[in-house]
Amino acid sequence: MRYGHFDDERREYVITRPDTPLPWINYLGNEAYFGIISNTAGGYSFYRDARLRRLTRYRYNNAPLDLGGRYVYLRDDESGEYWSPSWQPTQRELDDYSCRHGLGYSIIGSTYKGIRGETLYFVPLAENLEVWRIRVTNARTTPARISLFDSIEFCLWEALEDNTNFQRNYSTGQVEVEDGVIYHKTEYRERRDHFAFFACSAPLAGFDTQREDFLGPYRGWDRPIVVERGAATDSVAHGWQPMGSHHVKLELAPGETKEVIVLLGYQENPKDDKFDPPGSQTINKKRVKPVIARYLQPAVVERVFTDLRDYWTGLLGILQVHTGSEHVDRMVNIWNAYQCMVTFNMSRSASGFESGIGRGMGFRDSNQDLLGFVHMVPARARERILDIAATQLPTGGAYHQYQPLTKRGNNDVGGGFNDDPAWLVLGVAAYLKETGDASILEEPVPYDNQPGTETPLYEHLRRSIQYTLDRLGPHGLPLIGRADWNDCLNLNCFSETPGESFQTTENKEGGVAESVFIGGLFVLAANEMAAVAERRGDAAEAALAADAAAAMTKAVETAGWDGDWFRRAYDYFGRVVGSKECAEGQIFIEPQGMCIVAGIGLENGMAEKALASVRERLATPHGIVLNNPAFTYYHLELGEISTYPQGYKENAGIFCHTNPWVMIAEAMADHPEAALDYYMRINPSVREEISEVHRCEPYVYAQMIAGKDAPTHGEAKNSWLSGTAAWNFVAISQWILGIRAEHDGLRIDPVLPADWGGFKVSRWFRGAKYEITVHKSTGVTGRVARLTVGGREISGNLVPLPTGPDESFDVEAFVG
Numbered sequence: 001m002r003y004g005h006f007d008d009e010r011r012e013y014v015i016t017r018p019d020t021p022l023p024w025i026n027y028l029g030n031e032a033y034f035g036i037i038s039n040t041a042g043g044y045s046f047y048r049d050a051r052l053r054r055l056t057r058y059r060y061n062n063a064p065l066d067l068g069g070r071y072v073y074l075r076d077d078e079s080g081e082y083w084s085p086s087w088q089p090t091q092r093e094l095d096d097y098s099c100r101h102g103l104g105y106s107i108i109g110s111t112y113k114g115i116r117g118e119t120l121y122f123v124p125l126a127e128n129l130e131v132w133r134i135r136v137t138n139a140r141t142t143p144a145r146i147s148l149f150d151s152i153e154f155c156l157w158e159a160l161e162d163n164t165n166f167q168r169n170y171s172t173g174q175v176e177v178e179d180g181v182i183y184h185k186t187e188y189r190e191r192r193d194h195f196a197f198f199a200c201s202a203p204l205a206g207f208d209t210q211r212e213d214f215l216g217p218y219r220g221w222d223r224p225i226v227v228e229r230g231a232a233t234d235s236v237a238h239g240w241q242p243m244g245s246h247h248v249k250l251e252l253a254p255g256e257t258k259e260v261i262v263l264l265g266y267q268e269n270p271k272d273d274k275f276d277p278p279g280s281q282t283i284n285k286k287r288v289k290p291v292i293a294r295y296l297q298p299a300v301v302e303r304v305f306t307d308l309r310d311y312w313t314g315l316l317g318i319l320q321v322h323t324g325s326e327h328v329d330r331m332v333n334i335w336n337a338y339q340c341m342v343t344f345n346m347s348r349s350a351s352g353f354e355s356g357i358g359r360g361m362g363f364r365d366s367n368q369d370l371l372g373f374v375h376m377v378p379a380r381a382r383e384r385i386l387d388i389a390a391t392q393l394p395t396g397g398a399y400h401q402y403q404p405l406t407k408r409g410n411n412d413v414g415g416g417f418n419d420d421p422a423w424l425v426l427g428v429a430a431y432l433k434e435t436g437d438a439s440i441l442e443e444p445v446p447y448d449n450q451p452g453t454e455t456p457l458y459e460h461l462r463r464s465i466q467y468t469l470d471r472l473g474p475h476g477l478p479l480i481g482r483a484d485w486n487d488c489l490n491l492n493c494f495s496e497t498p499g500e501s502f503q504t505t506e507n508k509e510g511g512v513a514e515s516v517f518i519g520g521l522f523v524l525a526a527n528e529m530a531a532v533a534e535r536r537g538d539a540a541e542a543a544l545a546a547d548a549a550a551a552m553t554k555a556v557e558t559a560g561w562d563g564d565w566f567r568r569a570y571d572y573f574g575r576v577v578g579s580k581e582c583a584e585g586q587i588f589i590e591p592q593g594m595c596i597v598a599g600i601g602l603e604n605g606m607a608e609k610a611l612a613s614v615r616e617r618l619a620t621p622h623g624i625v626l627n628n629p630a631f632t633y634y635h636l637e638l639g640e641i642s643t644y645p646q647g648y649k650e651n652a653g654i655f656c657h658t659n660p661w662v663m664i665a666e667a668m669a670d671h672p673e674a675a676l677d678y679y680m681r682i683n684p685s686v687r688e689e690i691s692e693v694h695r696c697e698p699y700v701y702a703q704m705i706a707g708k709d710a711p712t713h714g715e716a717k718n719s720w721l722s723g724t725a726a727w728n729f730v731a732i733s734q735w736i737l738g739i740r741a742e743h744d745g746l747r748i749d750p751v752l753p754a755d756w757g758g759f760k761v762s763r764w765f766r767g768a769k770y771e772i773t774v775h776k777s778t779g780v781t782g783r784v785a786r787l788t789v790g791g792r793e794i795s796g797n798l799v800p801l802p803t804g805p806d807e808s809f810d811v812e813a814f815v816g
């Protein structure tokens with residue numbers, strides 16, 4: 001069953017009933033000011049850091065779900081009836097309803113008894129504010145008198161404090177109201193030099209800034225007393241819960257539409273110019289007033305909304321495919337690319353499942369996210385790489401996370417996840433292949449952000465490789481440390497204390513736990529390193545990396561091979577994990593995917609066997625589970641993985657991030673049907689028609705779909721902020737459709753099922769435009785046999801680099 005439909009033309013998902021199984025969210029903002037918004041206008045906003053600069057409140061795990069938002073109320077002043085055009089929070093049954101989630105904006109509207117209310121929410125490019133453009137239309141045959149109330153609840157900035165420190169918070173809230181603009185200035189008198197503003201374009205009948213006055217004692221957002229009575233109280237908050245609401249009265253002739261613009265924004269003042277007049281305690285509004293005045297104009301709003309749409313057209317235009325499969329096209333061209341940009345902006349901070357309080361930027365996560373957006377925003381990817389690398393430790397190791405505001409490694413989360421450094425090599429290699437910008441390797445980058453420790457970025461990569469070589473176990477496989485890609489495989493942790501973090505608890509010394517997965521990952525990274533070193537004329541490093549990759553391949557093929565699949569690890573005591581010998585957790589997906597992606601076993605039959613085992617033991621109609629059999633007991637020696645009930649998360653959930661590794665492996669092993677089949681099983685657009693089972697948004701990937709051992713098999717969780725986005729984008733665009741940026745050109749290497757025809761791609765690459773046509777008849781399989789560029793035949797399947805700027809090339813590739 002569906003709750004809406006795709007509108008590919010407008011690049012929107014249109015939700016047609018408000019009571020989706022879960023809040024289906026979207027993101028506002030592009031650079032510094034961000035928000036999440038659900039299909040019923042729930043969500044919150046923040047400036048740069050969702051914990052430290054939270055503008056508005058939101059309540060996770062509330063009942064009903066998704067409370068706290070950008071709510072508008074309409075009241076029919078004849079009858080006294082009131083409702084919310086976004087359905088929440090009043091939940092009045094509406095005559096019609098739709099939410100159009102687009103790229104960086106949402107339009108939520110409905111009709112109730114002949115009055116249409118529709119709000120466009122978006123953040124203009126390069127501004128620290130959000131616009132709500134509200135349109136109210138009288139579709140009746142008689143005049144209407146309508147009261148409009150907007151509303152938001154301010155967060156006292158630090159979101160964790162705001163949720164916990166009530167003895168202080170209930171006394172600190174402060175606002176100013178001037179010319180109808182509500183300024184939230186809690187803590188501005190002392191150490192903060194920022195405030196929030198909430199402004200409205202229409203003449204006001206009144207306002208409110210104290211929550212209890214607006215809602216009424218013991219009332220919720222579903223029936224504010226002010227809205228019920230149709231009269232604001234002009235309350236000024238002192239302590240308690242500062243909020244903002246404007247009351248606007250609209251007289252609408254039959255057929256008439258009126259537009260009201262509402263702004264919510266963030267503003268900073270210089271430390272020594274905070275007050276006006278100086279010496280007073282009144283906010284200096286000199287800087288913000290012109291901004292407010294500008295965006296309260298309808299023509300400006302219209303123009304900057306068009307700019308936002310053009311911005312996305314530009315970004316997405318870098319890669320567009322036309323395959324004839326709507327599921328492939330809309331994901332590659334619109335939603336998967338968009339999700340990759342959202343992971344770039346948000347990392348793992350704010351979503352329906354990430355509270356904005358918990359996690360900084362992951363070292364490994366950020367490097368992987370890069371794979372999905374480097375072609376769209378290469379300059380920002382460059383900056384991101386340098387930020388990440390600057391948190392690296394002199395040993396080549398890494399803090400597991402860093403804080404976006406300070407860009408420093410996060411000591412609380414620690415380090416010692418022994419896969420982390422290898423991802424930096426992969427991130428940089430992807431950047432180099434996309435841009436050819438070898439100058440990045442020369443950038444001086446410090447270690448642990450310590451000035452004076454700078455070396456060229458290239459040296460960071462070298463140390464990343466060396467980090468693994470310095471930490472090999474008895475089988476010649478990499479020691480796992482705290483964990484590898486699987487944060488929950490904690491082989492040195494042995495935690496018996498409730499509530500203790502598996503990721504940061506002091507590890508037990510003296511073990512020999514090794515990871516086959518890191519073995520595969522290392523081979524991939526070391527081969528990338530060899531290629532980078534060779535191009536740089538560093539033959540010694542190139543040889544070292546290539547030799548190390550070869551030695552690791554041997555170790556994986558011997559100690560890492562179980563007969564029918566790759567083993568997962570060796571535990572603290574040197575006992576095998578992920579083997580037929582084990583009672584639970586005999587086979588894991590990660591090494592099957594990653595080892596083959598690294599090229600291991602493709603020549604000697606191991607890959608074939610491993611992939612057959614994946615199909616037999618791990619594949620389900622909803623995707624490939626992480627391990628089998630699931631753990632049904634807590635295994636002290638394995639850690640968090642065995643704490644999850646079977647079928648969820650890292651314990652035999654369909655951890656979607658890992659599935660594309662198998663898709664790529666299948667493509668590399670020349671199994672096009674299998675590659676695409678796995679792709680389609682977790683493709684959100686394909687799953688749209690089982691939305692009542694999948695439950696998460698049908699336009700983006702979720703981190704997890706419940707596995708076959710769970711009672712809710714097929715149910716997705718943790719949508720949006722997941723490495724799943726980048727890796728699926730890589731799998732479909734680079735390995736199945738086969739359009740791949742390489743150091744020396746653009747590889748055209750599709751691996752397509754027999755029942756597919758050809759397809760077209762347009763791709764900007766190194767400043768040139770490539771119009772690519774892949775010719776293939778249905779029934780035919782195989783790789784590209786002939787390639788022409790600009791009508792001239794070339795050998796192989798690598799389109800050479802452009803030689804000048806602004807070139808464009810017609811590329812024809814013939815399969816079979």
Ligand code: GLC
Pocket residue numbers: 348362364365484485486487488650703722723
């Ligand atoms: C989460 C983490 C990621 C990790 C994965 C598997 O998605 O963000 O870093 O690799 O879980 O544990």
Ligand code: GLC
Pocket residue numbers: 487488503640649650
């Ligand atoms: C938990 C989750 C894992 C995530 C980690 C982050 O272990 O299961 O997915 O990566 O927390 O700290």
